[in-house]
Amino acid sequence: MNYFVIGYYALLIGGSCLAAYFKKREIFLVLFSLTLASFVMGIVGGQDALWAVTIAAGLLALAGGTAYAFREFLVIVSGAQTAKVLRTAPLTASFGMFVIFTYAVLGIFAPAIAPFGESDVISQAFAPPDEVMLLGADQLGRDMFSRLVYGARNTVGLALVATALAFVIGVLLGMVAAVKGGWFDQFMGRVIDVVMSIPGLIFALLLLSIFGTNLVILVIIIGLIYAPRVFRLTRAVAGNVVVMDYIEAAGLRGEGMWYLIRKEILPNSTAPLIAEFGLEFCFVFLLVAGLSFLGLGVQPPTADWGSMVRENATLISFGEITPLIPAAAIALLTVSVNFVVDWMLFRSSGLKE
Amino acid sequence: MANDRKVLLKIEGLRIEGYADEKWVEIVHGVDLTLHRGEVLGLIGESGAGKSTIGLAAMGFARDGCRISGGSVEFDGMELTTTPEADRRVLRGSRVAYVAQSAAASFNPAHKLIDQHTEAPVHYRIRKRMESQEDAMELYERLRLPNPREIGFRYPHQVSGGQLQRAMTAMAMACRPDLIIFDEPTTALDVTTQIEVLAAIRDIVDQFNTAAIYITHDLAVVAQMADLIKVLLKGDEVEEADTRTMLESPREDYTKTLWAVRSFQRPQKSRPDGDAIPIVSVDRIDASYGATRVLEDVSFDVHAGMTVAVVGESGSGKSTAARCITGLLPPAKGRILFAGEELPASFRARSKDQLRQAQMIYQMADTALNPKVRISDIIGRPAEFYGGLKGVALKNRVDELLDLIELDPSKFYSRYPPELSGGQKQRIGIARALAAEPSFIICDEVTSALDQLVAEGILRLLDRLQNELNLAYMFITHDLATVRSIADEVVVMKQGRVVEQGPKDVMFTPPHHPYTDLLLSSVPEMDPNWLNTVLEERGVDNIGEAART
Structure with a gap:
């Protein structure tokens, strides 16, 4: 004792x-x-x-x-209105917001924060951590910490753009399908069913090996693969809004479809769509990391968390935790986003425990 | 009716708080209430008066977000505010029952009526399942439901609204409670159906000597049902007296205004002489939803500056006629003429000006106004869309419209619909219609979701606007009191056909078509003997048939 x-x-x-x-x-x-x-x-x-x-x-x-x-x-x-909402946030959600905020700062100011460039070889391979290299070096002697910081920019940025693309496509088609109804709705629904019936990762691998792996193609493919889920949600949410009397009133006024979508339906569907954005972002993010791990995503020497895990995977057998650090970065962000999304879903749907 | 004068329920100084905007706000401020066995107490007041909250408190229950913060509720010698929840729950199932406004929403759609009926008595071991089923059938018979031995084996969607409400009353009776709380049980029903339900409820309460609290905003209904009436306003008691005294000589000013609402009536206008072209003319239209025929050979005219009321029960096709006029449902046969010109059947094919001329005001202002759009944009959009107004001109026009509907522009200009009361929302709906500068407006049950005082305000506003702007109204309603106050001409519809039409004074004086007669005689009157008189005239036993034929 x-x-x-x-x-x-x-x-x-x-x-x-x-x-x-x-x-x-x-x-x-x-x-x-x-x-x-x-x-x-x-x-x-x-x-x-x-x-x-x-x-x-x-x-x-x-x-x-x-x-x-x-x-x-x-x-x-924040202002009075936002402050009132924020006060209802549970600690998990504000922790998530804190992590997201930190990642955003890391990503935006990466060149200022990282001590070395993302592809500068500065020491020998697998050098242990010291005062200069906080997390040691990777298999080519590049600084792990710097690569981690740049990775935040690349991986998160890529996932964000791909998710945004998926949302633009999905929301637009979903809204049009809900407003137009009839054959267009049916046609889109069946096309979406077909796309959704193919497993996402395999479909992505297939398309990437056909079209090659550059960043633009990667973003477009991921956007297309995730658009159907967004379409379905939008179609369902907008379907509930379209039957309201104010939509009928606007239709009788002679308003065009674009006005209906932009001014009448979209403002009433934002809450579930924002929550879905967070959720989809996690999936896309994991898919990007997974593809990079498999070597079909972000190409070297660009720093990316998925490929960093793969490149350093050999260290696992020596009992080193270095490859787990980028993996932990991925996990932390996904969990944090989910914390925030949970809170948003709770707010928008009024779900009880 | 109160045979033995034993006190059943005694509420003293009841205070209830509701949770809003992160603090508790008192919504009922110390209400007293005493109810003897076998007595029926009517609670009346506008929405927000705390009627339902007090009704629920009589069972020792407070809704989510509400709490009983003071006073006592004593039921048959038992203090409910201090009784543990488990004991109160037993009491609620077996000795106090509750009949909700919407029977359709209160029944579980997945179970048969009789299974839901027997649940409580079997659970509390008052009766065995078989006995309880027998009892249910007997109650169904007493409540004059058709086929009392079979109707219980149907699912809630397989019976009509009035039948469902009676089945719900039977269910409340299943444990032979000492007290039943009726929360607006007939508000959602047609007048012709309402009369059956009222008679059924009154008889069964009488037969079993059950005490009841009858909550409603309809004075004429409460006059038929209650021995005592208590008037509430914003969580405070205004006055209480027995029904006759209350009807004949109300003490308080507020009560008098409630009584006076029904007196609004404007002078009837008659058609312009000669062969003036009607602003809207419906010419022998047929319409159907899929294979179901809903309109057959319907014709009527609406002249400029006049109000045509279209009346009928739900399902009579009055709203469908409006949908045909607006072009939402192209008629299968027949024409719609606007100022003598034929309109394209579908609204998509109509010109911007044709669309502008005919506007619509909806029943539910909640769903008719986009909750995420500012008032200024809701009203401004038609002016911008049709008139091409922009900037300062648009703002001035919106201010002018807000003035027209008697709302202060500086207060309402940049607010959102959810911040407004029901009556204010309906006014915004009117302003949106006016913004298009139409010559014809369809008012679809515009007052039926509103309190009587508020509704009267809306009717007066519509009347004033009609005189100022020479508008023609097509007024769809099932409320004949509304028709009396503002209509010039009346069209009576039944099952998709026009039964009778003509100027109001002619329509309201006998001889009527039998259906018009049934509708007219079903409107509750303030006379407490009205229900008895009507039932006697029709012959009590065949009241069901009378309503159906």
Whole structure:
């Protein structure tokens, strides 16, 4: 027994007692079951296991604190209307927003933040981390950290453009189908069914090996593959709006289709579409990373998280975590976007737990 | 009717709060209420008066986002505000029942009526399933439902609205409760159906000596049903008295205004002499949805500056006639003439000017106004679209229109529809129609979703606009009180045909067509004996048939 272990248990038990005294049932349950679990872990894993728990709890608290502070920050800087909405955001959502914000800053200011260029060879292969190279070097001796920062720009930027393209195509066709109805609606529906029946990744691989792998083609192909999902959602959402009396009134006024879509339907469908944008972005992002991992996505020497995982994959067998860092970057962004989207979906649909 | 004067329900100083904009706001401010066994209390007031909230509180229940914040609710010696939820729930199923406004929305569409009926008594072990089914059939018979032994085995969508409402009343009776709360049970029904439901409810409440709280905004209905009437306004009690006293000599000014609403009537105009060309002329049209024929040989004329009311039950084709005129549903046969010129059947083929001339005002202002568009754009768009107005000229026109509908331009110019009350929304709907500078406006049940005071305001506004702008109205409604107040000519429709038409004074004086007669005699009157009189005239037993033929 040393001071750390004694302090550890004292803190947990004291916390549990306080929670019980103030009738905070959930907090008490969490703290006290953690205490009980720690007895077992302490015996099995020794002091190290308790350290791990402490660090994990510390990280969680840090993330929570950051999320809370970031939400307060957003509330203060934004206008009254937005602030009211933001105040309802749960901590997970504001944590997600914080991560997205960080990634955006990294991506936009990549050349200023990264200490080296994305394809500068500066040391020998697989050099371990030091003061200059925070995360070590990759298989060609390039700085991992710099490549990670540039990767944010390339991978996220690419996914964003591809998702935007998918949305432009999907929303436009979906709206037209909902407004026009009849044979156009039927025709589009069947075409979309056919496209959707082909598995996305395989379809992408097929098209990429036919048309070659440059960035423009990559974006167009991914946009086309993901447009059908957007089409379906838009068609359903717009279908509910089209039957409203105000659409009938606008139609009777003699308004054209473009006016109906732009002024009457689109403002009433934005909430689900924005949420869907976040969700689709995650899928597209993973697809881009997956294609790069397979060698058909972003081509070297451009930094990209998917290909960074592949290039450094050999290190796994030596017990190094370097290849997992870009993978973790991918995971963190996807989870964060989903946190924000969950909150938006909750708001737009009024879903209860 | 109150045989034994034992107090069943005693509410004292009831306060209820609702959660809005992140704070609790009091919506019921200390209401007292005493109900004896077998007594029927009518709660009346405009929407937002707290009628339904008080009705639910009588079961010890508060809706999501509401809470009972003070006062006591004592049901048969049991204090409901302090009783645990589990006990209150038992009470609600077995001793207090609730009949909602929309039976169609309250029944589960996936189960047969009788299965839903037997659920509560079987659950509370009051009766076995078989006994309960027998009991249901007996109740159906008492409520004069057709085929009482078979109707229970149908699904909710297989019976009509009036029958569904009666099945719901039977269901409320299933456990023989001490108290039933009726929340606007006939508001969604046609007048001819309403009369059957009212009679059925009144009889069954009488037979079982059940106490009831009857919530409605229709004074004439409550006059038939209730022993006592309590008038509410914005969560406060205005006054309470027994029905006769209340009808004959209301004390408070607010109550008097409620009574006076029905007195609005404008002088009837008659057609211009000679052979003036009507502004809209419907010439022998037939129309159908798919294979279902909905209009047959319908003809009527609307002259400039006059109001033609088209009346009939739901399903009579009055709205379809409007859809034919606007061109949404091209008629299969016949012509629509506008100022003597034939209009293309579909609105897509009509010119911008033809579209401009005929405008429409909708029943549900909520769905008729785009919630995401500013008032200034909603009203401004037709002026911009047809008149080509821009910039300052457009803004002035919108201000002028807002003035015309008696809304302050500086307040409403840049607001959104969801920020407005029901009556204000309907006014915006009118302004949008006026912005096109039409000569003919179709008003589709424009007042039926509104409170009586608000509705009267809208009717007066429409009347004023008609005089100022020489508009012709086609007024679709099922409410004959509205017809009385503003129509010049009346067209009665039934099952897609015009039954009778003519000037209002002629139509409202006998002899009538039998169907017109049925419609007219079904409109509730303030006289508390009205229902008895009507039932006697028709012969109580065949009231069902009377409504159907």
